[in-house]
Amino acid sequence: MHAVLAAAQTLKAPDLDYFALAPEIVLTAVLVGILLLDVFVDETRKYLVTQVAGLGLLVSLVPVVALAANGADRSMLGGAYVVDNFALLVKALFLATGYVVLLMSSDYIGEGDYYEGEYSFLLLSSLLGMMVMGSSRDLITIFVALELLSIPAYLLAGWRKRDLRSNEACLKYYLLGVLASAVMLYGMSLIFGATGSTVLRTIGREVGGSVGEEPIVTLGIFFIVVGFAFKVSAVPFHFWAPDTYEGAPTPVTAFLSVASKAAGFVALLQLVYIGFFGREEVWGPLFWVLAALTMTVGNLVALRQTNVVRMLAYSSVAQAGYILVPFAVAGSNPAANATAQTAALVYLLIYAAMNLGAFAIVMAVARKTRSAEISSYGGLFTYAPGLTLLMSVFLFSLAGIPPLAGWFAKLYIFESALDAGTAAAVTLAVVAGLNAVIALFYYSAVAKEMWMRPVPDGDTTPIPVPPALAAALAFTAIVVVAVGVYPQAFARLGDLAQLTLR
């Protein structure tokens, strides 16, 4: 006993920087708070929980802004947890996405037969995992953050408990997600076995040196990238995405297709740029194949969809392909590598706004038509001109038509590929260009339906849009239009948030 006590005194507490951890601490406090609040408010006043959750998200944005204003890079736990500009930018992105999703879902969840308090709790805990992911620079922290963001997402996908399709969505997402986690964990164990460290910076040093030549490192990198390819639904690991997106409640689909995907890309950025940078001959071709396949298959299958949610699901698969392009071309020369990082980040920010906006419109229209079939959008202009205009803005932004934000995002992707200048990179740029043309077909098919076709059932009563959903629409639309007109703002953010190599 004495021996144990004597030893206990020698334990030096780890040096925690509470200011750097403040966003996560605030969010955790809000999480616990809403779980308790949910117990004490009665069934008719559950909307209070959602309101407190939304307020909590805004409050945890305060320390993020304060840290950004402070500007210093903070590192703790031996470099396993780092708060730098990159981490702050993605944390702000996740919090804003979470807030918009909460705005979108408050009426949807409140009106349906769902558990409201637990919904907010799980949404926020998934966001907490994403926030941690933004700062994780260590394999174990990355893995735990990934589980923390995934497990609530599995549950949310099955939130419509009495709907078989929602059950299928939940089960498919869960089984494939767990399989991906297992594959990734195996890759991580191989990397740890070869380099003897879980900290990305040390791994980066070792992989850049003689250890990187070991074949086992190649295998480890391969497995980890495959694991995250599941998360970002890259072809050929995308099979869960359309069924899960269709079966899950629509706000959850929006959350999965934006926030969950962004978290996967954030982890990939950190792993590739800090951990595996020395072996670009391994991950470069891997990302090239993933990007080309994901864009092409996603767009071609999206062409044939008759349901707008499935169409958006395949469109989001294709969009992930565009974000993979900078990964494929990074590492060919230093200039390309900086542009590639900015391009991926800027695309993530813009994609979040335009995709969330498109899903918000789908939800608004479904309030009246109770359908997500593209044919039910016929003549939308005659009775909901505002929604039609906004939907067209979001769709053409996704397609990359100037002067909307999506155009600028695609431009940056092409620039990163052309900066790299190698034959492979230019070929990939050509593939991306062809895909942008294919994508225009299915996006404009919906637009044509809305503007030119007659109303299918002749019912032209206007669609009531609740204020929260309207706020979500206004916010995303402003971002899409403003960034399209003044793109330098996001480009500057992307440049500031570069991950430093080594």
Place this chain on the structure above:
Amino acid sequence: MLAATKVDVAVFGASAVIVLAGAIGVVISANPVHAALSLVMTLFGVAVLFVAQEAHFLAAVQVIVYAGAIVVLFLFVIMLLGVDRRENVAREELRGQRPIAFLLGIATIAEFVLLTRGTSWVTGAESVVGPASGPGANVETLARSLFTRYLLAFEITSVLLVIAVVGAVVLARRPPPERPEEPEPLAVPERLHTPQLDDAAPVPATEVPAP
């Protein structure tokens, strides 16, 4: 790093065979109880491997938590769902799935063997191994590592457990059955005591539910 002795190799070989045999048993057993018991075999083999690596604490936890608690939980579920249910293993859901899976499995094994040949391992650099007891013991070293270096991951895991509880409740809870409209039996006597003159419609007697 210590060189592997013959005993080490023998222990590794024996437990590797146990682990693999158990794993194959889990996959090929038609009876779920047999599969669960094969899993115990695998987990015991892994525990032996941990002991061989001097990770005594992990070995104990492996036996107590995995082979003990988790497999027992599996067995509970199997018993609750009906122990006599057998899966028809012979049926193929997807045509040609098995031969393809077999070929891919062989290819993966071949790939592993090719890749691991000539790899020099650098393990042991950051291991948290200590003696089985006494000062600086295994448990203490592990705790030190858990509460300093991996503190944040450890704390996040606790949030994960809360999520698991909430998730289990949400998935398992049944909504309360829809009650037929009850015309508030308490309200009627109250009204009788304090009759309100401006009540347009007096409460009909039929609204009082029969006990």
